Amino acid sequence: MGGKLFRNFSFLSATLSFFILVGIFAVLFTYAQDAMHTFGLDFLFNEQWEPGEDDEGGIFGGYIPIVGTLLSTVIAMVIAVPIAMGIAIFLTEIASVKVAKPVSISIELLAAIPSIIYGMWGLFYFAPIVQKTVGGNGVGLLTAGIVLAIMIIPFMAAITRDSMNTTPPVLKESAYAMGATKFDVIKDVVMPYSKGGIIGSVILALGRALGETMAVAFLIGSVMHLPKHITDPTTSIPVLLANNFAEAEDLELSSMYYLALILFVVSFVVISLAKFYFFGRKQR
Amino acid sequence: MTFKKIVTAAVAASLALPAVNADELKGRGASFPGPVYKAWTSDYFKATGKKVNYTPTGSGDGIKSITKRMVDFGGSDKPLKPGKLDKKKLYQFPTVVGSIVLAYNIDGVKDGELKLSRAAIDAIFTGKAKFWDDAVIAKDNAGLKLPHEPITVCVRADKSGTTFNFTYFLNKIDPTFKVSKKPTWTAAKVVAGKSNSGVTANIKQIKNAIGYIEYSYKLKTGLPAAQVENKEGHFITPTVKSFQDAAKYATWTPEKHFYAVIGDPDGATSYPIVAATFILLPREKTETNKEVTAFFDWAYKNDDKAAADLGYVPLPESTKEQIRKYWEAHKIK
Numbered sequence: 001m002g003g004k005l006f007r008n009f010s011f012l013s014a015t016l017s018f019f020i021l022v023g024i025f026a027v028l029f030t031y032a033q034d035a036m037h038t039f040g041l042d043f044l045f046n047e048q049w050e051p052g053e054d055d056e057g058g059i060f061g062g063y064i065p066i067v068g069t070l071l072s073t074v075i076a077m078v079i080a081v082p083i084a085m086g087i088a089i090f091l092t093e094i095a096s097v098k099v100a101k102p103v104s105i106s107i108e109l110l111a112a113i114p115s116i117i118y119g120m121w122g123l124f125y126f127a128p129i130v131q132k133t134v135g136g137n138g139v140g141l142l143t144a145g146i147v148l149a150i151m152i153i154p155f156m157a158a159i160t161r162d163s164m165n166t167t168p169p170v171l172k173e174s175a176y177a178m179g180a181t182k183f184d185v186i187k188d189v190v191m192p193y194s195k196g197g198i199i200g201s202v203i204l205a206l207g208r209a210l211g212e213t214m215a216v217a218f219l220i221g222s223v224m225h226l227p228k229h230i231t232d233p234t235t236s237i238p239v240l241l242a243n244n245f246a247e248a249e250d251l252e253l254s255s256m257y258y259l260a261l262i263l264f265v266v267s268f269v270v271i272s273l274a275k276f277y278f279f280g281r282k283q284r
Numbered sequence: 285m286t287f288k289k290i291v292t293a294a295v296a297a298s299l300a301l302p303a304v305n306a307d308e309l310k311g312r313g314a315s316f317p318g319p320v321y322k323a324w325t326s327d328y329f330k331a332t333g334k335k336v337n338y339t340p341t342g343s344g345d346g347i348k349s350i351t352k353r354m355v356d357f358g359g360s361d362k363p364l365k366p367g368k369l370d371k372k373k374l375y376q377f378p379t380v381v382g383s384i385v386l387a388y389n390i391d392g393v394k395d396g397e398l399k400l401s402r403a404a405i406d407a408i409f410t411g412k413a414k415f416w417d418d419a420v421i422a423k424d425n426a427g428l429k430l431p432h433e434p435i436t437v438c439v440r441a442d443k444s445g446t447t448f449n450f451t452y453f454l455n456k457i458d459p460t461f462k463v464s465k466k467p468t469w470t471a472a473k474v475v476a477g478k479s480n481s482g483v484t485a486n487i488k489q490i491k492n493a494i495g496y497i498e499y500s501y502k503l504k505t506g507l508p509a510a511q512v513e514n515k516e517g518h519f520i521t522p523t524v525k526s527f528q529d530a531a532k533y534a535t536w537t538p539e540k541h542f543y544a545v546i547g548d549p550d551g552a553t554s555y556p557i558v559a560a561t562f563i564l565l566p567r568e569k570t571e572t573n574k575e576v577t578a579f580f581d582w583a584y585k586n587d588d589k590a591a592a593d594l595g596y597v598p599l600p601e602s603t604k605e606q607i608r609k610y611w612e613a614h615k616i617k
Contacts, residue, residue: 049468050468051443051464051465051466123485123489124489127489127490128489128491131490131491137436137473137475137490137493138489138490138491139475139486139489139490140475217478221474221475221476222441222475222476222477222478223439223441223469223474223475223476224468225474233473233474233475233476235476239441242478243441243442243476243478244441244442244443244466246341246342246344246345246442247342247344247345247348247442247443247465248344248443249344249348
């Protein structure tokens with residue numbers, strides 16, 4: 001009796017998460033209908049975001065926030081991937097346990113800092129540095145990208161380290177016995193063996209960078225301008241949604257649901273890819 | 285065991301939180317008058333024991349939530365036209381007058397030193413002037429060393445009544461500028477922040493930035509603000525006195541539910557960017573409306589000081605009398 005109850009309960013919990021996912025998709029899709037019918041796929045390539053007189057009607061396009069989201073994420077990934085890989089290799093292959101332990105712990109702690117703290121730190125401390133060294137306003141694509149990179153590095157490094165740690169010592173020792181250098185071992189044994197986990201960690205970090213709201217809202221400048229230069233301010237999908245959701249009505253609100261749907265689909269595809277790679281690794 | 289205790293304590297604490305009080309009046313809307321409403325509600329509670337709760341979320345939200353009857357009263361910096369009020373079945377009246385200042389962050393230029401002519405303001409916010417040493421700005425600032433640095437314009441990221449009132453002023457200078465709660469800015473370097481505090485933080489952080497913020501945010505942060513050329517061609521420093529001079533030129537008509545934007549007032553000593561803020565009431569709720577008007581009546585009578593201390597201009601006695609008559613005419617006093 002108790003066992004059956006427990007079985008049903010856990011079954012319910014498991015299916016619930018599936019229904020929530022489908023439910024969110026359905027809600028986004030329904031509310032986005034208005035904008036989808038009005039703008040169709042042109043929405044993806046239209047730069048305008050102009051509410052009409054007295055908040056009725058207007059022309060909305062998602063091009064700028066979509067580009068802003070992609071560019072800030074690309075900048076973050078370009079910076080974060082090599083650094084995170086370096087950290088993971090250092091921790092698993094080079095550092096002694098005495099060094100690796102505290103570094104590992106501090107990296108895990110970094111991953112736990114709430115994003116708004118990164119945002120505040122970025123605006124009040126980091127933005128003036130960027131303005132002085134690179135130019136521009138201080139807030140913009142580059143600042144947002146760098147702080148995003150700092151946010152996802154610990155996350156990426158931790159997962160990559162874990163998957164590198166799964167390389168059987170026998171393989172490495174055999175390679176060393178054949179006369180391979182440390183670099184050869186990392187390049188030809190450790191990296192190929194943990195490839196699935198590394199790609200998975202990169203894609204999960206990518207998913208996080210795409211959806212990050214608070215830190216980016218502080219740093220990207222939140223303007224509906226297409227950036228011409230890397231330090232120019234622009235906006236991203238989550239930032240646009242956070243700033244305007246409370247005030248929007250009718251068609252503008254529907255356009256925001258359309259944007260949310262786009263972000264949802266992109267993130268969903270990204271996470272599915274990551275899962276696919278993780279599974280690929282386990283089956284091997 | 286201790287975990288259990290903690291959970292029990294947390295549950296008990298959350299149950300002990302004050303439940304929604306039926307007697308409490310709830311309002312939501314404009315963040316521009318947020319500080320003065322906060323002072324008024326707490327003074328009112330001390331004086332009468334009655335609770336009024338105002339959440340400064342933004343004018344757009346205020347209009348939306350009172351239209352949907354989610355609150356007892358809504359706040360908006362943008363007055364609604366009489367036709368719109370009839371459609372949404374709302375009453376409307378002003379509470380205080382506030383002002384918008386142009387705050388800046390330029391090395392070596394102190395508070396009140398920068399003089400901005402109407403042409404200079406237009407040039408900065410439309411992007412015609414790209415550098416601080418542009419002739420149109422330098423012309424009136426012979427004594428200042430303005431840097432050859434690009435101007436960053438700080439604006440609002442959200443729809444805002446402050447922006448509505450500021451663009452209303454810009455439109456008076458340059459009719460091609462569209463009045464809007466969230467216009468498309470054409471200046472070369474624009475950075476947007478959420479709410480008055482977001483814009484204030486941006487100006488503070490970005491060198492060679494300028495932006496429009498509510499006066500009380502300037503008072504709080506000590507950011508330097510410019511003298512602005514008014515309609516009659518005088519440069520006016522933003523002070524409570526120059527706001528009061530400006531507020532005298534507002535013409536209120538109760539028949540139109542006080543629909544009026546002060547905008548760019550006459551007067552040699554008037555600061556040119558002032559704006560009133562409004563309260564919206566649902567027409568059918570006579571009983572709660574009486575409680576809301578009782579609160580504002582109390583504030584009009586007893587708490588001008590709190591408004592003035594925060595940098596707002598209390599309404600003149602004659603306007604208050606007009607509002608009281610308006611309440612009586614609609615039987616909500």
